[in-house]
Amino acid sequence: MDKAVENTTTRLVWLDQLKAISMYFVVLGHSLLKFKEGKLFRFIYSFHMPLFFMISGLTFRPDKYTTIMDCVKDKIIKLAHPYIMLNILSLPFWYINMKTHMIQPDSLIEVLFGVFYSNSAVVRAPSNATWFLMTLLFAEVIYYMIHYYLKDDKSVFLMSCILGVIGVMAPLGKEFLDAPFHFDVSLVAQFYYGCGYLIRKYFTNFMNAFKEHYRFKIFLLFSVGTFSAFINKQVDMSNELYRNITYMLISSFTLSFILIFLAKKFNFHSKLLSYIGQNTIIILALHIPMLRILQAAFPIFLTSQFYAVLASIIIYFIMVIFIWFINRYLYFIVKMPKRLQNIIHRF
Numbered sequence: 001m002d003k004a005v006e007n008t009t010t011r012l013v014w015l016d017q018l019k020a021i022s023m024y025f026v027v028l029g030h031s032l033l034k035f036k037e038g039k040l041f042r043f044i045y046s047f048h049m050p051l052f053f054m055i056s057g058l059t060f061r062p063d064k065y066t067t068i069m070d071c072v073k074d075k076i077i078k079l080a081h082p083y084i085m086l087n088i089l090s091l092p093f094w095y096i097n098m099k100t101h102m103i104q105p106d107s108l109i110e111v112l113f114g115v116f117y118s119n120s121a122v123v124r125a126p127s128n129a130t131w132f133l134m135t136l137l138f139a140e141v142i143y144y145m146i147h148y149y150l151k152d153d154k155s156v157f158l159m160s161c162i163l164g165v166i167g168v169m170a171p172l173g174k175e176f177l178d179a180p181f182h183f184d185v186s187l188v189a190q191f192y193y194g195c196g197y198l199i200r201k202y203f204t205n206f207m208n209a210f211k212e213h214y215r216f217k218i219f220l221l222f223s224v225g226t227f228s229a230f231i232n233k234q235v236d237m238s239n240e241l242y243r244n245i246t247y248m249l250i251s252s253f254t255l256s257f258i259l260i261f262l263a264k265k266f267n268f269h270s271k272l273l274s275y276i277g278q279n280t281i282i283i284l285a286l287h288i289p290m291l292r293i294l295q296a297a298f299p300i301f302l303t304s305q306f307y308a309v310l311a312s313i314i315i316y317f318i319m320v321i322f323i324w325f326i327n328r329y330l331y332f333i334v335k336m337p338k339r340l341q342n343i344i345h346r347f
Helices: 013-031 039-045 048-057 068-089 091-099 108-117 128-150 153-173 180-201 203-208 214-231 245-266 271-277 280-297 305-329 338-346
Strands: none
Touching (some): 013 271, 013 280, 048 180, 048 245, 068 280, 091 108, 128 153, 128 280, 153 180, 180 245, 203 245, 280 305
């Protein structure tokens, strides 16, 4: 493992800050939902979810587990538990959104079922954005299984690519089935996750690729990535919209590489960004319901892209209050109590 990122006893501060910056793009993208035809929306959606899967892959350690079941148990504890609990926590906000006519009027039974199906194309959940957590769970388990059986980087990468292609092709059967837990999206997500792991493993080489004339290289990558994002149709992983695969891959990788490089090079030394980056799971679950409440109370935020961007900034920093409150008083929501962890580990 590359020494630049091999420290597993302490958090990588720059990576937390990268997660915080990436999370803002998620909030901004959802704030611009009414302006899907705009270039800013298309730009953000061209890379923000692939980037998050790559960031998750940057923390992958194949030697962390001894068996596949150990990996599954760990992901249930770290991803499935907060997924369920945060959706339950979102229920009051979902009710307010429904009563203010910001969302469709589903019944409580329907949205509870939506939690356990985790695919809003079939049935909506209190917090649809949490689809990412269950998709990440399957993506991590799938990639670990590939690595567990094949081990060799080239073989692992080849199999990851094959499964990624299958995932891209899977939406062709959407008229028959929208998979629960976005399982077909997980096949695409594990590819980006695996690429994140390879960046981690060869991190010095990755950084050295930018070593000389990095401003020009960033400008070049940004230009190519932005052009690919604009020439492609709108990409949306959660809805299995990949459009032109070549353009999607170019925009997602070039723009993600830029942000990964800049986060590591400049290491912004912001305690606030680090704090947010350690708690993005809370923002992921709650920012859309809170955004809808803000938009219902102040419809001006729905009138233009300028006000949509302003709303994203307001919601992003309001989320810091929710992070503080949950970590102080409701920590069991994001971290499974030890007693329950022990029960799962005993199975």
